[in-house]
Amino acid sequence: MNESLLMLTVMAAIGLGTPLIFATVGEILTERSGILNLGVQGMMLIGAVAGFWATFTTGNLFLGVVIAIFAGAALSSIHAFLSITLRVSQIVSGLALAIFGTGLASFLGRAGGNPLVGNPSRAVFEPVFTGSITEIPLIGPLLFGQDLLVYLSWAIAAGASYYLFHTRMGLSLRAVGEDPASAESAGVNVSRIRYTHVLIGGALAGLGGAYFSLALTPTWQDDPIGAAGWIAIALVILSSWRPGRAVFAAYLFGAAERVQFTLQTLGEPWSDIPSTLLAMLPFVLAIIAMIVLTSGKRARYLGAPEALAIPYFREQR
Amino acid sequence: MTQAPTDTLAVELCGVDKSFYGVKANDNVDFKLAQGEVHALLGENGAGKSTLCSILAGLYRPDAGDVFFEGEEVTFKNPKEALASGVGMVYQHFRLVSNLTVAENFALGHPDTGVRLNQKEIHKAARELGEKYDLPIDPAARIWQLSVGEQQRVEILKLLYRNVKILILDEPTAVLTPQEGQALFKTMRQMAAEGRSVIFVSHKLDEVKQVSDRVTVLRNGKTVGGVATADADTRELARMMVGRDLVLPTRDTVEDFGDVMLSVKDLHVPGDRGLEAVRGMSFDIREGEVIGIAGVSGNGQRELAYGLVGLRKPSAGSVVLDGADITNNTVLEHIDAHQGYVPQSRLGMGLAPGLTTDENLALKAYRSPPYSKGRRLVASAFRDEGDRIVDEYDIRGVRPGLPIRLLSGGNLQKALVAREIELEPKVLILRSPTRGLDVGATEQVRNLILKERARGVATLLISEDLDELLALSDRLLVIFEGEIVGEMPAEEATAERLGLLMSGQVEEASA
Structure with missing residues (x-):
C-alpha cells in the first residue's frame, strides 16, 4: 500500500469515525448513569434530518448543528421519562425509540410541498485551516486538515473523560450508575443525574447524526447514517465505558468501513473480493470484539456500570 | 459512663406512623434524643427500629407525626436534606459504592462547591480523620477490597467527614467480631464525648447495657418505654422487648451420632471475582449431628453453600453424600439425593x-x-x-x-x-435460618431444625449469629478467608474464643 493511499484511508477513517465518537461518548455518559438507551440510531437520524432541514431552510450551518442537538435531546427525553420516572423496561423503550426515530426521520425527509429528499445541503463543513500548514507531511492533513466538528469531537471526548474522572459531578454520575441507593444516601439526586445524562447522550447522538447530513454526505437521502447508531452501542462496550478509548474505537470502525474502497483501488487480487462481503467487515469486527472482550476473566475488568438498565425505587424493601 | 449527656434535645419524634403494603412498621412512635448521649434503640427484628431510623435519616417519609430537630419542626424530603442538617446513618447494608475508592466515597455528594475533584486533599483529610478516631483506613483502597469491619469504619468516617451531629448506627455489631464490637463502642463513646449524639440500634441486651446512656424499647412498631440504662435491669428490658418471658429452644446433648452422612474433603470453590473463596475445607457430618459454621460474613460462607448444593462447581475436592460422590452433580441431582437447602435470601433464591x-x-x-x-x-x-x-x-x-x-x-x-x-432430607444446609425473624418465628424454626436433628438428619448450619450457632450446633467450625481456622464442641465454645478465631488473629489446629 503506498503512502498516499494509506493517508486517504486514515483521513476517511477519521471522517467516518467522527459521528461515532459523538454518539459513543454520549451513550457512555448515559450508560454511566445506569440508563441503557438503545435508541441511538433513532436519535442520530432525527439529529441528521433536523440539522439538515435547519441548514437547508436558513443556509446557516451552525444553526443546523444546534437544532440537531436539540432534536436528539428532545427524542431522548421520551426515553428518560419512560425509564426514569415510569421505570419501564429500558430495552423495550430504547428499541421503540430507535424504530420511532427511524420512521420519523424518513417521514420528515419526504413531508411537505418541497421535500428534503434528494436535495444537497446548502452549506457544508469544510476543513478549518487552509494553506501551507496542511501540507506538512503526515501531521499536516491529520492535525490541520480537519473540519470544525472533528476538533469538537476530540474536545468532547477529552472533556467527557476529565468530567467523568476528575470532577465532583462526574463522581456522582459514576456512583449513580454503580449503586444508586448508596449515591442517594450520600446526598446525590439520582433522578436528576439520570435525566441530565440521558439528555446529554441524546444531544450528542443528534450531533453525530448531523455530521452525516452536513459534512460526510451532505445530501438528504432516506438512510443517511447506515447502522452508525447500532455500532455506537457496540463501541461503548469496546471502549469499556471510557470516553478516551471511544476515539480509538470509533476510528478503528471508521477504518473498517473504508477498507472495502481501499482494497478496490489496490487491484488484483484484492479487488476480486466481493464488496458485499467487505461491507460486512465492521459488523464482523464488532461481533469479534464483543466475544473477545466479554468472555472469561476479561469481562470483570470491563467496567460496565453495575446498575445499568436496572430501574431505581427508593422505598423498596 | 465517661460524660453525662446534656439535657438539650437533639431530636424529638412525636406520634410517627409509617406503613408498608398495609403493614404498620411504626405505629404512633415517640422518641427523644439528647445531645451528647449514646441512645440505644432496642427491639426485636421487625419491631420498627430500622424504619424509625430511616425516617430520621430522610430515606422514608412518615405517613403521620412530627419530627423536631433541635427544637424546630422539620420534614426531611431525602437523605441529602437530613445530611445537610447533620443527621447521618450507617445502614445495615452499607451504602458504599463498591467500585469506587474510599476517598471517592467520602467525596460523593459532599456539599463542597468545587467543580474539580481534588483527590489529594480528600486522601489527606480521610487519613487524618482515621488517625483522630483510631480507625485507620487506606483512602486509595477500593471498597470491595475491604473487609466488612473496614467498610463499617469507612461508613462512620464518611459521616464524620460531613461533620454530622447525629449518627445512627443500625445493628452495627451484627457484622463484627466481639473484639471489633468493643473497638466500635470506644469510638461511639468518643463521639458522644465530643457532643455528638449516637443512636445505637440493637437487639442484644448486653451490648445495650454496656455502651448506652438511655434505652428506648420498641415492640411491634410501638414505643414500649424509655429508661436510663443505669436504672434498667436486663430481665426487665427483655420483657419490654419481647412482651413476655420467653426461653428459646436449644438442643439437648447427644453422646453418639450415627454414621457419616456428608463428607467434605479439601473443598475449593471459586468466588465471584475469580479468586478462590473456599480454600480447602474438610469436615464430616454424621447422622443427627448439627455442625455450625461461624464466621464474619464474606469469608466464603456463600460459596461453601453454593459448592455443596451444586450451584457452583467446586474447583477441587470432593463432597460425598451417604456414600455417593455428588461433587459435580447438578442441582436437581442434589435434590434427588435428598439434600435440603435453605438459602440466605428467602425471596431472592x-x-x-x-x-x-x-x-x-x-x-x-x-x-x-x-x-x-x-x-x-x-x-x-x-x-x-x-x-x-x-x-x-x-x-x-x-x-x-x-x-x-x-x-x-x-x-x-x-x-x-x-x-x-x-x-425428607438426609442432609440439610441452612444459611442464617432465623435471620430477621421475630422471637416467635425463631422459636418455631429452631424447633423444626431440632426435630429434624432428632430424626437423624445431618445438618450444616452456616450463620453469623453466634447465639443461634451456640444454641443449635453440636460442633462448631470457624471459617476465615475460606479456611477452617478452628474447631470445637459447642460446650467449649465462648463468644470470646469464637471472636478471636473469626477475626483471623488466632488459628487453632483443627482436631
Whole structure:
C-alpha cells in the first residue's frame, strides 16, 4: 500500500469515525448513569434530518448543528421519562425509540410541498485551516486538515473523560450508575443525574447524526447514517465505558468501513473480493470484539456500570 | 459512663406512623434524643427500629407525626436534606459504592462547591480523620477490597467527614467480631464525648447495657418505654422487648451420632471475582449431628453453600453424600439425593415471590407424584398438599391464589423450611435460618431444625449469629478467608474464643 493511499484511508477513517465518537461518548455518559438507551440510531437520524432541514431552510450551518442537538435531546427525553420516572423496561423503550426515530426521520425527509429528499445541503463543513500548514507531511492533513466538528469531537471526548474522572459531578454520575441507593444516601439526586445524562447522550447522538447530513454526505437521502447508531452501542462496550478509548474505537470502525474502497483501488487480487462481503467487515469486527472482550476473566475488568438498565425505587424493601 | 449527656434535645419524634403494603412498621412512635448521649434503640427484628431510623435519616417519609430537630419542626424530603442538617446513618447494608475508592466515597455528594475533584486533599483529610478516631483506613483502597469491619469504619468516617451531629448506627455489631464490637463502642463513646449524639440500634441486651446512656424499647412498631440504662435491669428490658418471658429452644446433648452422612474433603470453590473463596475445607457430618459454621460474613460462607448444593462447581475436592460422590452433580441431582437447602435470601433464591404458596411448596417435588401424573400436573394435589403443609407447619396469612411474597418474613421462612423438610432430607444446609425473624418465628424454626436433628438428619448450619450457632450446633467450625481456622464442641465454645478465631488473629489446629 503506498503512502498516499494509506493517508486517504486514515483521513476517511477519521471522517467516518467522527459521528461515532459523538454518539459513543454520549451513550457512555448515559450508560454511566445506569440508563441503557438503545435508541441511538433513532436519535442520530432525527439529529441528521433536523440539522439538515435547519441548514437547508436558513443556509446557516451552525444553526443546523444546534437544532440537531436539540432534536436528539428532545427524542431522548421520551426515553428518560419512560425509564426514569415510569421505570419501564429500558430495552423495550430504547428499541421503540430507535424504530420511532427511524420512521420519523424518513417521514420528515419526504413531508411537505418541497421535500428534503434528494436535495444537497446548502452549506457544508469544510476543513478549518487552509494553506501551507496542511501540507506538512503526515501531521499536516491529520492535525490541520480537519473540519470544525472533528476538533469538537476530540474536545468532547477529552472533556467527557476529565468530567467523568476528575470532577465532583462526574463522581456522582459514576456512583449513580454503580449503586444508586448508596449515591442517594450520600446526598446525590439520582433522578436528576439520570435525566441530565440521558439528555446529554441524546444531544450528542443528534450531533453525530448531523455530521452525516452536513459534512460526510451532505445530501438528504432516506438512510443517511447506515447502522452508525447500532455500532455506537457496540463501541461503548469496546471502549469499556471510557470516553478516551471511544476515539480509538470509533476510528478503528471508521477504518473498517473504508477498507472495502481501499482494497478496490489496490487491484488484483484484492479487488476480486466481493464488496458485499467487505461491507460486512465492521459488523464482523464488532461481533469479534464483543466475544473477545466479554468472555472469561476479561469481562470483570470491563467496567460496565453495575446498575445499568436496572430501574431505581427508593422505598423498596 | 465517661460524660453525662446534656439535657438539650437533639431530636424529638412525636406520634410517627409509617406503613408498608398495609403493614404498620411504626405505629404512633415517640422518641427523644439528647445531645451528647449514646441512645440505644432496642427491639426485636421487625419491631420498627430500622424504619424509625430511616425516617430520621430522610430515606422514608412518615405517613403521620412530627419530627423536631433541635427544637424546630422539620420534614426531611431525602437523605441529602437530613445530611445537610447533620443527621447521618450507617445502614445495615452499607451504602458504599463498591467500585469506587474510599476517598471517592467520602467525596460523593459532599456539599463542597468545587467543580474539580481534588483527590489529594480528600486522601489527606480521610487519613487524618482515621488517625483522630483510631480507625485507620487506606483512602486509595477500593471498597470491595475491604473487609466488612473496614467498610463499617469507612461508613462512620464518611459521616464524620460531613461533620454530622447525629449518627445512627443500625445493628452495627451484627457484622463484627466481639473484639471489633468493643473497638466500635470506644469510638461511639468518643463521639458522644465530643457532643455528638449516637443512636445505637440493637437487639442484644448486653451490648445495650454496656455502651448506652438511655434505652428506648420498641415492640411491634410501638414505643414500649424509655429508661436510663443505669436504672434498667436486663430481665426487665427483655420483657419490654419481647412482651413476655420467653426461653428459646436449644438442643439437648447427644453422646453418639450415627454414621457419616456428608463428607467434605479439601473443598475449593471459586468466588465471584475469580479468586478462590473456599480454600480447602474438610469436615464430616454424621447422622443427627448439627455442625455450625461461624464466621464474619464474606469469608466464603456463600460459596461453601453454593459448592455443596451444586450451584457452583467446586474447583477441587470432593463432597460425598451417604456414600455417593455428588461433587459435580447438578442441582436437581442434589435434590434427588435428598439434600435440603435453605438459602440466605428467602425471596431472592429460596422462593419464587410471584408464585402462590401452594406452588412454592411444591417447587422441588412437583416432578413426581402426587404433584405429577406423567407429564401433567395435578392441580388438586397442589391444593391438598399445600393445605396440609400450611396447616402442619403453622404458616399464617396464606391466601389462596395470591403470591407468596405477601407473607411476613417469619411465615416465608416457615414455608421455605417446610418445603425442604417435606423432601425428607438426609442432609440439610441452612444459611442464617432465623435471620430477621421475630422471637416467635425463631422459636418455631429452631424447633423444626431440632426435630429434624432428632430424626437423624445431618445438618450444616452456616450463620453469623453466634447465639443461634451456640444454641443449635453440636460442633462448631470457624471459617476465615475460606479456611477452617478452628474447631470445637459447642460446650467449649465462648463468644470470646469464637471472636478471636473469626477475626483471623488466632488459628487453632483443627482436631
